[in-house]
Amino acid sequence: MNKVVPPSSAPRVIAVVGPTAAGKSDLGTAIARVLGGEVINADSMQLYRGMDIGTAKLTVEERDGVPHRLLDIWDVTEAASVAEYQRLARAHIDRLLAEGRTPVLVGGSGLYVRGAIDVLEFPGTDPEVRARLEDELAEHGSGALHARLAAVDPKAAETILPGNGRRIVRALEVVEITGRPFTANLPGHESVYNTVQIGVDVPRPQLDERIALRVDRMWDAGLVEEVRTLEKAGLREGRTASRALGYQQVLAAFAGDCTLDAARAETVRATKRFARRQDSWFRRDPRVHWLTASGAELAEQALTLLERAVTA
Template sequence: MKENLVAIVGPTAVGKTELSIKLAQLFRGEVISGDSMQVYRGMDIGTAKVTKEEMDNIPHHLVDIKEPTESFSVAEFQEQAIPLISNINARGKTPFLVGGTGLYVNAVTHHFMFADSPSDPNYREELEQFVTEHGAKALHCKLEEIDPVTSRELHPNNYRRVIRALEVYKLTGKTLAEFRQEQKQQTPYNLVMIGLTMEREVLYDRINRRVDRMIEQGLLEEARSLYKSGVRNCQSVQAIGYKEVYEFLEGHVSLTEAIEMLKRNSRRYAKRQLTWFRNKADVTWFDMTNGLSQQKFQEMKDLIEGKLKEKAK
């Protein structure tokens, strides 16, 4: 019998966190974060990490499990999330996978098998040297030439994932997009995928206001503390919200310019997130432009209840 899994996906600032907690309260749920940056301790404001108060006694998993100096991969996320889903189901509760990192969510909902894709440590080292000499953007251009689909999904600063995509192509002659497509696309779960969307101008305004709040809440101080403690040239601080402030701390841009860069990069990221999830056929979409109405919430509730009853038969 398939295990239950509810996934709530969508772009940054669309309201996933608040909704997931409300639904988890109804369905005896526990939340598994599907965000690649909320795993890092001490990076709370810039990742819009859920607070203890916001959790409202709903258990949250895969948050604050890594030091900012450590790396974290989608394969490692998959290794940790899948047993968690089984554990939550075994305790008679409902796992809610919540996040906007599309590759991470897909790795769990459809068990994309990373172990099956070959690796070449020497080639990987060669590409890492290329990044050191020519920069992450130049590496991203290499990927864009051979695999435009994956290049649109990956930000140039996520150079480790870009390297992985190039490595797969070199060893198999297939793009990462093709490699994934060949794998079985059926989910192993009794899965409900709820997607949240919003009119672009409204979403962009929410993102801009969220960034302003982050600055008010102390993002600058948070990033400065990481910088002073030696957290530099790490995967964690390539995240949107930290790399822009680091540019300011290193004297490359003014604070005003850094904030504008952060808003622009967040908007672009939201656009990429929507593109990723829009291509997933099994997502049921809800427009949140006018907020979460009682009717919309009821529809989501009915959708989840219907799937859980389907399993119970």
């Protein structure tokens, strides 16, 4: 980050997005440090306390003195809520804007990013409908419910994996209580804030190598022990946290469904698939500016882009 001159006035909100292992966290921290802003986490699994190694959560030292918000706010037993995240993220964004400082949203959870910066309203919930659908999920499995979703809302079925029972239940609930497709409630490209989105673009072969190396480092850093500790705190009962990449695979090994070596290999495979879905999600947004450099050069490119966005 040598010889980098910060923009004379930064855009109101900056979002750093892209697939896992692309380098978003380091870039977002560098931008926030140069601009005197703060990082707001937009990785759904980094919201959970104790899920550090498996989510590649930056250590305090790696945050380089930059305040990071919305880390470690939920217990692993709590179900994720995009609506609650939206409320919390916008509170931090509004606070920083009122202080004349720059919010830097960083993460690869596409719906969370969009919930923070775009027009997105959340339909209500019906406890009876939700309970009935969850009972059906437990009895018949996610595949049967996914087939039903495909019949009533094909577009939603295309975007929700057949194994993601929680999201399938929510989609069917929304369809039932609103009479409209679940996809009708997904965000368009209408922003709440003046935002510049920066996508970190890494060639697929290089990204796959980074993912494999990251999983190796996580295992060496003690991911298995971290999962064992969190299991005692209720991880297995957490509807959202228990499905996190790495954690889900290690829990399966603890249950005797596979070996730890197999869990490690499956974590690599699943993470590569997940990275491709993340990339596809953000590629559909024409507002994202994609940068292909790395390290200090990436940060310099990003700040140049932000300077141009200010003066445009």
